[in-house]
Amino acid sequence: MNHFFTDAIIKPLGDSALIVQIGEGISPSIHQKVQALSVLVNNYPFDGFVESVPAFNNITIHYDPVVVYQTQMKNLVSNHFPLTPFQIVSSKVNELFQYIDETQNFAARLVEIPVLYGGEYGPDLDYVASYHKISAEEVIRIHTQCECLVYMIGFAPGFPFMGGMNEEIATPRRETPRLSITPGSVGIAGKQTGIYPLETPGGWQIIGRTPLDLFRPDLSPPTLLQAGDKIKFVQISPEEYNEYKERKQ
Amino acid sequence: MTVRVLNKGLLTSIQDLGRYGLQKYGVIVSGAMDKYSLRVANILVGNKENEGALEITLLGTSLQFENDRVIAITGGDLFATIDGERVATWRPILVRKGSILQFKSPLKGCRAYVALAGGIAIPEVMGSKSTYLRAGIGGFNGRALQKDDVIESGVMNKFSTSLFNKLDKRNADFKWTVNYDALVNLQQTQTIRVIRGTEFNRFDEKSKRTFFNEPYTLTTQADRMGYRMEGPPLSLAEKFELLSEGVTHGTIQVPPNGQPIILMADRQTTGGYPKIGQIISADLPSLAQLQPTAKIHFKQISHEEAETELLKKEQIINEIKIGIRFKRL
Helix, strand or coil: CCHHHCCCEEEECCCCEEEEECCCCCCHHHHHHHHHHHHHHHHCCCCCEEEEEECCCEEEEEECHHHHHHHHHHHCCCCCCCCCHHHHHHHHHHHHHCCCCCCCCCCCCEEEEEEEECHHHCCCHHHHHHHCCCCHHHHHHHHHHCEEEEEEECCCCCCEEEECCCHHHCECCCCCCEEEECCCEEEEEECEEEECCCCEEECCEEEEECCCCCECCCCCCCECCCCCCEEEEEECCHHHHHHHHHHHC | CCEEEEEECCEEEEECCCCCCCHHHCCCCCCCCCHHHHHHHHHHHCCCCCCCEEEEECCCEEEEECCCEEEEEEEEECCEEECCEECCCCCEEEECCCCEEEECCCCEEEEEEEEECCCECCCCECCECCCECCCCECCECCECCCCCCEECECCCCHHHHHHHHHHHHHCCCCCCCCCCCCCCCCCCEEEEEEEECCCHHHECHHHHHHHHHCCEEEEEEECCCEEEEECCCCCECCCCCCCCEECCCCEEECCCCCCCEEECCCCCCEECCCEEEEECHHHHHHHHCCCCCCEEEEEECCHHHHHHHHHHHHHHHHHHHHHHHHHHC
16 A cells, blocks of 8 residues: 555444544645545546535545445456455545645636625624734635635535634634624634625634525536635725626626 | 425425435435335335435325326325325325325335336426435435426336326226335334444443343434434443544444434434444334334344344345336236
8 A cells, every 4th residue: 555545544423424534633745645645536436426525635425325335246256256345445535645746736716705894794704803813804815724624615606714824813713603694704613714605603703704505506507616726815995896796797 | 386385294205215325425315214214115116226205204295196197105004095085005006187296194114215117207306306405406406395296207118108098997996005014123122233333442331231232212302313212321431532424324322322323315414422332223113113212122233143133135126126027017
């Protein structure tokens, strides 16, 4: 096995999925390995492969055990004992490890996210500022400085789990979550920053809103952001915000 | 025009076998809660197994047919009647123009499926006809069915057409019914089989025993997204932080309050609570037929047994398919 993946552990997630654990914690180097395996399994899908879901330090592979098993039975040499679907998929994943190109570097897309900060679009901006005893302008300056890495997408379609926000503006969640948060809202929860793609309840401190749609079901892929993207927030004026909105219609 | 909704009932939506391939973008799978009943309903009318059908929840749904149409009703027994007369389920039937199909009360089970011969003529969104209620896409205009919605059926294939002609000619029901007993359990106290979850060993010894020894009750907070259970609380041996990662249909998560949640068809793609167990795929359709207040005993089986059980159920579906083909000859 490629030593790039000597630490990988394969564990079942029920009878129709498995998790390939690639390391511990959150780091850009582990993320690179997750991305590498994600690309491989999608480029070389085995019979019965359904889809893969990358996370911070592992990747979930969903498969159809019935198809996996039937494919084996079709090709089984008569004196061989059949393997279980999990054994078959595990060995397919292990095979993939050999094709990992360690030197490959995944060039991250840099996506600019225009944000209208404060006011009715960012009702918690002043709270975040006073929490850190700095001005609202300073919060915006720090927030627009960071280059955030999208580690994974989850929770809602197109919702990025990001790392890399400057901890100077890390702020705890609201004590009482809002019942409804407008799509496009940009928030802070602890050390994380994120963007709400759909109207959902949520406890994040909302500091602004982007006019961009994060979830675009009529396009392929259906989300603006993908795991592996780098994000830069750019402050815009109310006029620019409206221009973006008009352009969309 | 084929079917007009007279009463939307508690929740009626169009579902197929689900929307796959987009979970990495956070797009949930959706699809029928009880996949075996959906598949058999489609098989019975000659559709592809993954065709969209109506998923009816508990009671209240009422539909009027504006054309003669072959349909099949499967899943839970929700006291289905046509023009007031009890109607046969788990077999293809011909519904006459003007007739009203009603689901009056859940006698056994929780969800019924109505497949129309020819399927449902709605566009696929991201490869599926399933309704993604929260995002407002797929199915019928991205939402649950409402009064006065009109559902168009698709074009019948040769199989469906011959079924139609046969039923039209004999002007009476077929005598046979699919035996679903070995496929879906409609009882309200059930033993549901579970394999250990990825964090099973992180729970304390008492919780590990309790989970498999004490019954858990399905609360009223049970919907297409997840089932909140109530029973002896479960706790971790020691606190630890779990990062969000992939979850799937039947994953049993335990949030800090110790009461397990089972993730169902409309689950999110990822989750961050410890997973004590995973319902085996073969038992998910039976789980979908439980009503709030139902009692569940979780029984531990091995991963390999779970795979065997799934292959066995697939064999039953195959036998049903062959049986139906034979009956049509």
